[in-house]
Amino acid sequence: MSKKKQAQPQGPLPSKLRELVESLAMAVLMAIGLKYFLVEAYSIPSPSMQPTLLGSNAAGAYDRILVNKAAYLLRAPQRWEIAVFRYPHNRSQNYVKRIVGLPGETLQIIGGDIYRRDAEGKLAILRKPKGLQDAFWRRIWHQDLREDPRADLGRSVHWDGDEIVLAATGSTTKSILLGNRESLRDHYWHGYPPSIEEAVKRDLGSPDNGYGRHSVGDLRISGELQLSSGWKRAFLRIAEQDSGQLNREIDLEITNKAGKSFARLSISGDGSRLEGEPTSRHQSQPVEIEAGTWIDMELWHWDDQIWAHVGGVELGPLPYSAPAVPLNDEAQVVARVGVSGAGARLRGLQLDRDQYYLAREAAGTDIKVPAHNYWMLGDNTQNSADGRSWATLSLSYDPKTKKLLRPGTGSARLVGNARVGSGDADENPVFVPEAQALVFTDLQGEEHVLKASYNEFLQMGYGGLQPRNDGGEGAQRYDRFVPEQYFLGRALAIFWPLGLGSPFRLSLIR
The missing domain is CATH 2.10.109.10 (Umud Fragment, subunit A)
Structure with missing residues (x-):
């Protein structure tokens, strides 16, 4: 009678299972490590x-x-x-x-830009590096979208398919304006992808929901240019014309004399002078331009500095000194592309604006x-809602009855975010009219229910939708910064x- 053979454990299988379990465990640990220590x-x-x-x-x-x-x-x-x-x-x-x-x-917001006080108390603009500035440009106008009817100006300036034709001859100059006075403002929808832009416009309602009030002179013009034989001059121009204290013009000018081409980047206007070159307001370089060939071109103006690129040649960035004075809201800002001597074609033209920060304080207020x-x-x-308006609110209350008390009275106090009547997800406190109560979220994110109606809240001295600067007990107080x-x-x-x-x-x- 034969004996049944007992199954013998095979060495490789447990080893492979162990390796699999160890690998899975390591993957889980790495995922946890990535989440908590590296990337989330x-x-x-x-x-x-x-x-x-x-x-x-x-x-x-x-x-x-x-x-x-x-x-x-x-x-x-x-x-x-x-x-x-x-x-x-x-x-x-x-x-x-x-x-x-x-x-x-110590900082200020002036004319959409950020300024810092130096050791002597003087204000100097904070300039964003050119390599970073691409992240701040917001599209206003693009040739491919045909948003500006003023591009259809008749025979001398007209559309030919997707290209714009400037039909200049002899000493005449033909040019096109990009955008208009109303578009060169800080409109809310600038910079969005076209599909998102339309949804944002619909959500805003009309007219721009109170936004778009400020003229913006920090602009970028970019696109491609094809010059015809016999051309003499082409230019990109950004001009600020203010009835108040500012008049400034930034030009990228390309000239053709005796078969030699030069690119010139310059600034002119009230109180504007290139830094480090007290007698100069321009920079020039030779550039190779062949008639009938498409060339890239760009002109940037941002944070009191200028930069240009044409035909593979870069000029700048050139910082300049200017008074810390904002553009008047009624200022005329012009972005223009032009040519003289012979015609030219344009394609891919685009106009962008820089970020325009809005101040929430009175003019001249320092942020320390x-x-x-x-x-x-x-x-x-x-x-x-950010460092311009963040504030805290301190509530006094009776810990036994949970009744809200006047500021500075009672033995208990709650401190939390001040967003009274904001109507958004961060509103704090939230009032519950049917219960004659409020729900207040403290600094740790914990919710507390206190007995008080909205009217009682105001009558006790907690009211006002705007934070006060006096720092009084129970008042809404500015608390703008992140440790x-x-x-x-x-x-x-x-x-x-x-x-x-x-x-x-x-x-x-x-």
């Missing part, structure tokens, strides 16, 4: 950073971003970076904004950033959406 994904829920980061209810577009959590472990946060941080007035929430003010600085703190602003300056220890990381990239029913958004964040 966040969703953008609000429009405060648009159009850089979309959180648009109107368009149903919400970016998802990757955040480098190790970015600030070895170095301090830097100006113009987009960072994620715990909101100091509700530490259960994470916010994303751009770093504008650094520890110890404390040590170890940062001043954060949203890119959607017209619709962003360094609240930073969670630097925004690295948009990884969603990928264009499936939404605009393609995969890109690095700058």
